Structure formats: C-alpha cells, structure tokens
Amino acid sequence: MEKSKSAGEYVFTVSDAGHYSVELFGQGDSGLRNALLIFLDHDTEPACPEPSGGGKLYRYTGPNVPNAANPSWANTGYYAFDTLTLGAGDVVCVERG
Numbered sequence: 241m242e243k244s245k246s247a248g249e250y251v252f253t254v255s256d257a258g259h260y261s262v263e264l265f266g267q268g269d270s271g272l273r274n275a276l277l278i279f280l281d282h283d284t285e286p287a288c289p290e291p292s293g294g295g296k297l298y299r300y301t302g303p304n305v306p307n308a309a310n311p312s313w314a315n316t317g318y319y320a321f322d323t324l325t326l327g328a329g330d331v332v333c334v335e336r337g
C-alpha cells in the first residue's frame with residue numbers, strides 16, 4: 241500500500257484472492273478507529289451482502305456497466321470521491337474489473 245500525494249488518499253493493490261484488513265489507525269484529525277475489511281473470491285462474483293440494521297449499500301460496478309447511483313470515470317470502473325463516511329451496517333460492494 242502507498243500513500244498518495246493527495247491528503248487522505250491511499251492506493252493499494254490486491255494480487256490474490258483472500259480476506260484482507262486495511263488498517264489506517266490514527267490518521268487525520270478524527271483518527272480512524274475501524275479497519276476496512278476486503279473479501280475476494282477466486283472464481284465467482286458473489287452477490288453483494290445485504291446491509292443490516294438500516295445500513296446503506298454503496299455499489300461500485302466494473303467497466304462499462306451502467307451505474308447511475310455511482311457512475312465510474314468514463315465507464316472505466318475507476319471511482320473517486322471526496323469522502324465516504326460509513327455507518328454501522330453499511331456495505332461497500334466493489335465488483336471486479
């Protein structure tokens with residue numbers, strides 16, 4: 241993982257299937273206290289898990305897949321946003337591509 245020149249932006253590459261935890265504890269004024277958990281399957285594209293307890297689903301699709309709620313940059317599957325604040329029960333689903 242590398243920290244980019246932009247404040248609060250991190251870039252990481254996952255090269256194999258598995259379960260990963262990205263932990264940036266103590267970063268920034270508010271100090272992040274929770275890990276970003278990433279689950280990757282080898283052969284199948286699993287369905288996005290359902291949010292729980294009134295949580296919200298943030299779904300990011302692969303290239304050239306219409307997604308009006310979260311459109312990617314020039315249909316590339318690359319997404320950028322200023323901030324994304326997640327609450328308890330929220331789910332972020334990033335499709336392959």
